[in-house]
Ligand SMILES: Nc1ncnc2c1ncn2[C@@H]1O[C@H](COP(=O)(O)OP(=O)(O)O)[C@@H](O)[C@H]1O
């Protein structure tokens with residue numbers, strides 16, 4: 001299946017059918033290369049998480065795949081339709097929850113859903129039935145007649161997601177769906193996504209949160225400066241990064257640059273850039289912890305805190321996601 | 337960090353089988369899209385009557401203040417004989433109202449772009465321009481509602497009685513609405529290109545006041561200072577006002593209406609073209 005031809009009429013029966021596919025997709029804005037030869041492939045009924053910092057290109061990729069942005073080069077297909085040639089076919093089959101809630105603040109929650117249902121071709125009755133169904137499922141009944149602009153962030157997100165499900169889409173795009181949500185709304189949204197996937201919907205979600213990707217995604221693509229720098233299941237990524245790690249936190253008066261220098265001299269590849277100023281050192285065997293302590297001791301630095309960790313997605317992120325700004329002012333990192 | 341402990345409880349939120357049911361709807365016709373979206377734009381008029389009142393503010397102030405001031409001051413030398421100032425200025429006030437409403441259709445589009453509904457509409461299988469047409473039709477309705485309120489005020493409170501007769505007044509108002517509709521396209525185009533509220537507001541202030549005052553709206557062009565008269569002679573609003581005024585006053589001859597219709601038609605065509613081009617650009 002190339003993913004670029006129309007699916008067979010009863011494609012639902014086909015498992016493993018590729019519902020979202022990008023081949024060498026690049027997108028250039030003026031002088032900014034927002035996407036650089038991106039390849040992804042998402043089978044039906046699975047979740048792909050696009051993991052990346054701000055500016056990595058997540059929203060741009062969502063824009064290209066939802067036929068909202070023309071691509072500069074490459075090919076992309078959703079539900080078997082080409083984004084450049086058959087954008088309306090794609091719009092018929094997708095739901096999009098953008099990074100910023102796209103509901104009409106002037107209208108009530110219910111009227112927002114009605115509007116979309118009518119535009120999708122539902123008759124008055126059918127539109128009302130669908131709106132009420134979604135309001136109930138998303139626990140929005142109490143606020144259904146209130147104007148959406150009076151909603152809290154969590155409510156608005158939920159309405160936004162409900163709005164993208166009105167047409168029962170086969171593929172859903174969620175751009176940073178939980179950014180800015182409180183923990184309980186976040187959990188709530190995760191459960192919604194899990195239920196959708198259980199029902200066979202294909203999901204592409206972008207996130208800056210590792211726990212979110214780890215919990216929801218069947219596979220993860222790490223996006224950095226427009227390129228996919230790693231992809232695979234959470235387990236595969238952890239294996240790729242390969243190592244266990246030692247995390248060292250220094251005392252305030254110790255110079256992190258000196259510590260990094262000392263560790264490098266001991267042939268280690270320390271990674272910096274955590275918010276708390278900690279240094280992560282990938283190691284092979286647990287006995288190498290001693291080597292870390294010795295290397296630091298040689299320059300008279302004693303770790304204020306030292307912990308040993310099995311690989312986590314944090315490590316994947318820090319090891320793979322090149323982000324020079326995070327590494328400054330320490331000297332350049334060894335290439336991953 | 338990769339271990340998340342969450343307890344899965346019986347969940348009130350359990351979205352309907354999304355993919356289990358195949359898509360049941362097969363899209364809507366462009367006409368239906370326009371109707372639904374026009375209804376949406378007009379809803380603000382019903383749920384938020386402040387919008388209409390605010391739009392009426394300037395025309396009403398001008399109507400009341402100018403008729404009071406000028407009736408005391410005596411008429412300028414080139415004033416048409418036997419015509420009260422109220423007769424003279426009412427068509428211009430209706431045009432002012434038409435322009436205000438036209439500006440609001442551009443402002444409304446910018447609001448739509450800002451509040452996210454445009455992003456939502458773009459992800460739906462609809463014709464994007466139907467939103468623009470809806471805005472333009474909503475502007476027309478709004479302009480008409482406001483014109484009726486202004487006329488009721490002029491007749492009921494200020495004692496206006498159309499000199500040319502009811503039919504002529506109706507023709508005058510009809511032409512005014514046509515001008516409002518066509519100017520609406522210019523401002524929808526501006527909104528589609530500017531996409532931000534502040535430049536849109538600035539444009540409204542910078543464009544409208546001078547256009548209205550450097551025209552035949554409030555004083556005959558011949559009585560304006562020479563430089564202002566020069567501007568007024570090339571100001572398209574002068575032609576629009578001359579035409580609607582001639583109709584309302586019952587001055588025979590269609591020659592005044594021709595330039596107004598041509599000017600309106602040209603603005604609508606150019607405006608709509610640029611509106612579609614501007615709106616089509618990715619967000
Ligand atoms: N419309 C645009 N014009 C110019 N540059 C853009 C535009 N949209 C995004 N970019 C640039 O493309 C890069 C990727 O942006 P984006 O896709 O929004 O990242 P993310 O969603 O991962 O935060 C950034 O450098 C951003 O500045």
Ligand SMILES: [Mg+2]
Pocket residue numbers: 055058059060099175
């Ligand atoms: Mg983004």
